[in-house]
Amino acid sequence: MGRKVRDFIVINLGIAMVALGMYFFLMPNNLATGGANGLAIVINSFIPALSVGILMIIINLVLFIVAFLAIGKNFGIKTIYSSLGVSFMILILEKIIPIQKSITGELFLELIFGIIISGGGMAIVFNENASTGGTDIIAKILNKFFHINLGKAVLLADLSITVMAGFAFGPRLSMFSMLGVIINGFIIDSIIEGLNMNKQVTIISSKYEEVRKYIIEELEKSSTIYEAIGGFSDENKKVIVSIMGRREFIRLKNFINTIDQDAFVTVNNIYEVFGNGFGSFTH
Incomplete structure (x- = not known):
């Protein structure tokens, strides 16, 4: 129950960031930086009577129907909730805080802020095994019927929308939208990596037993012990390997420093870990 509440709160935070940035x-x-929102912006320029929020709802509903018919239920309830959540939030914002023009008049500045905020929200939603719909559903359909790699399919769908923006708003805004699509991809990847980053720590220490106990009893993490022979000293040594979060690593580093300043420690950043107390394969 606690996990579901946490997922609900986190997904809604991501939804809010996507809607506010957009x-x-x-x-x-x-x-029009891709997705259902980008397509809605383009259509709104030709049919201004329909707001972007309404258009996003219509586009997502149509895509859901197509997705159910074409690829089944694989994209999941979280994606339906997230994509409609963004659409409804934008619709509400249009009603209570109508905006007619740019806040600052600085196109590039607002592109960067919009992409950082909305891209950060998308990363949070993606990290919860969901998505904000739109382009992702199109990409899955392209992947199934034309065997196009999912990453390339998303990029192809988003770039197609920016090309449409060129017809609606001219080449200048189309090129800025393309730039936004590219930056958005980097931001999403970077944030997801940061959210999931752990430390793989390898330790060789004469105080090996104390270190092992500290990892298990104080940090409540597991470890793997290897038997090794020093290449220079030709001595038998025990090597401890453990994976932990950044906070636990700082505590471990300080502990090792107090008991064995001659310990040999190497650290690697790990971006995905499954099983044994870490993420599940299905989450």
């Missing part, structure tokens, strides 16, 4: 920075500048 509504306050991308939409006023007609920056």
Whole structure:
């Protein structure tokens, strides 16, 4: 129950960030940076009677129906909730805080802020095994029927929308939208890596037993012990390997420093870990 509440809160935080980034920075500048929102911005330019929020709901509903018929239920309830959540939040913002023009008049500045905020929200949603819909559903359909790699399919779908933006708003905004798509990809990847980053620590210490006990009893982490022979000293040594979060690593480093300043420690960043107390394969 606690896990479900936590997932619900985190997904809603991501949804809010996506909606706020799009509504306050991308939409006023007609920056169609892919997804259902980008397509809605383009369509809105030809049919202004339909708001972007309404169009996003229509686009996502159509895509859900197509996805159910074409690829089944594989994209999951979280994706339906997240994509409709973004659409409804933008619709509400249009009603209570109508925006007619750019906040600062600085196109590039607002592109960067919009992409950072909305891309950060997308990363949070993706990290919860969901998505904000739109382009992702198109990408899955392209992947199934045309065997196009999912990453390439997402990029192809997003770039297609930016090309449409060129017809609606001219080449300048189309090129800014393309730039936004590219930056968005880097931001999402970087944030997801940061959210999931752990430390793989390898330790060779004369105080090996104390270190092992500290990892298990104080940090409540497991470890693997290897038998090794020193290449220079030709002595038998025990090597401890453990994976932990950044906070636990700082505590471990300070502990090792107090008991054995001659310990040999190497550290690697690990971005995905499954099983044994870490993430599940299905989450």
